[in-house]
Amino acid sequence: MRKLLKWVFILVGLLLGSLLGVPIAHAAKVNPAVAGAGYTVQMVRPRGQVNSTSGYFNLKVQPGEQQRLVVILHNLQAQPQKLTLGINQAYTNPDGVIDYDRYNVKPDPTLKVQLKQIFKEPQRTITLPANGTERVGLTYEAPADPFTGTALGAVYVSQTKPGKKYGKGKITLQNLYAYAISIEMRESLKAIRPVMAMHHVGVGQVDRQNMVMANLQNSRPTVMERLNTQAAITKQGSTTVLIHQTKKGMGMAPNSNFNYRIPWGTTTLKPGNYTLHLSAQATKGTWHFTKNFTVTQQQLNHLANLAKQPKPNYWLYILLAVVIALLLALVGYLIYKNHKNKQQLAQK
Template sequence: MRRGWKVLLAIGFALVTMIGCLPTAWAAKTATNNVGYTVRPILPSNQMSKQISYFDLRVTPGQTQKLQILVTNTSNQSQKFRISVNQAVTNDNGVIDYSQLKPKRDSSLKVGIADVFSQDSMQTVTVPANTQKRVTVSYTMPSKKVRGIILGGIYVAQVQPNSEQASGRIMIKNAFAYAIGVSLQEGATVKPDLKLNQVVATQINARNFITANLQNFQPGLLQKLAVTARITQAGSNQTLLSQQQKQLGMAPNSNFNFGIPWGNESLKAGNYTLYLTAKSGDQQWQFVRNFTVNAPTVKRLNRHALTPTQPNYWLYLLLILLIAVLLAIIGYLIYRNRHTHDTK
């Protein structure tokens, strides 16, 4: 009898394990890695707030200044780092990004990081084991007053030699990186402002999307942005697609593509209307845009689109049936065991 119980428990455990392995939505935990180094800014006297850990500087026309960061190698071996000062842009996740070495310049950007920081700001430094090194970058503001904020970041990328060589030179690849923001401001703060550019059908990671390009055309930082979008057939009020995102951010004078997933069905040609609302603090923007998805675009995108995996409902039903049978057997054995004891 005990052996029978052990077998049933083993079967039950196996079924529960199988259920746990079925495809479901889940959140992955990111392990905290010891990267072996730290980076911090050495804040100058024109820092507007000493309570923040990035360069937030009040500057004047024509001003030249050297900025320093302290790179500390906490590992037991020498490490190499690539230092660059990059323009702040907005990536398509609605996140301000300092990692792009030569990003595409936004059409509204008049004076950017590359216009004020010297070319020798890009450098590679080696820091011996368990030591610190100060790294200096310098900028010169234009002689004419600049409106709003120039935003970028000092990007420190840990690099390591690859075992492979190409053309007699060691190939370098990034291992980990830090970004320290750099905000340069001469006058009053400028409010951000949004406009809607093109709306197109495209593909992201082999999935069909409608993307709406949003542009912050002012030299002001846009934070805690919430965007709600829906798409209808032209002339109809019935929502075909919708998407909502919160806590987005946009760098000054930047743009990004707000993506609206097409869903599980194939893309269809036709005339559509986008309704998009964006909110940040006391500012709000509303856009309505008609757009067309033509047949050649549909054919090209659908040819390469991945079909979303559909859940295997028969597998779920089979497992539920097996569990029900298992529970019935366990119930029967419990009943028979008690009945046997009662008759003795």
């Protein structure tokens, strides 16, 4: 019975992977100890730690200060495992989330302190022996010139190769796990207010959806927290709202920018002049922007060509969903029948 259930669950997992349209599924920023990545990452709290209970490197430094941060890597597998360790700068991803998963991030023009430039070995590959443990030292030298605000990044550890494959042919699942321990470096604990600016506004396409994109920037060395926005698009000179969007719970890394996306939805913008009205509220600031932009026929033709690229076979997805539902129903029936049989045997 248990063996049958095991194979049913494996089959459900394989079908679910193909249903999501991802030939190889990569999981990032998951606690490897919890998710079964086969390794763990642990920080050693250094001197200068602002809060001794913080689960990340929360550092108050002096100009020119040198210190060695330490993380402990432990291989839980019975075979050697290669990991990449990097000092990654915090950036704001297109969803308005502070992220650490890229080593080579184009710095915002306002960024003064790049963490990977003050660490002596900002990126390396480490081979852990089977069931082995290694202490990794990360030495930094704080900038000689005083700096204000927060330099934010992370010790980012990731597997160099995905784990074991499951499935055959085009339907395969592999897990690639990564873990980030944030680094927040400051010389002063004095609070700084963020400042938002809105730059270029134009049109683009993401996952076959046409978007109006507005580049938003946090130009100050501080985290922008609890960011909410309200966006409205009108014809230039008109008050009639064509597209409206509200987003809540976003954030921005210090000295970073991202392209804020506003889907067209069921609206089709024609060639012409438009205006974006955007309001934003964060923990320490409120901003209002109005910016005109133009949509050309050439841009619309380009978006149309992008949308003509081969589309996924949605009928296959529907069929797989039905099969998964039937398999889950089968699992429920088998569990029920097994429980019923045990009750009958107990009564005898």
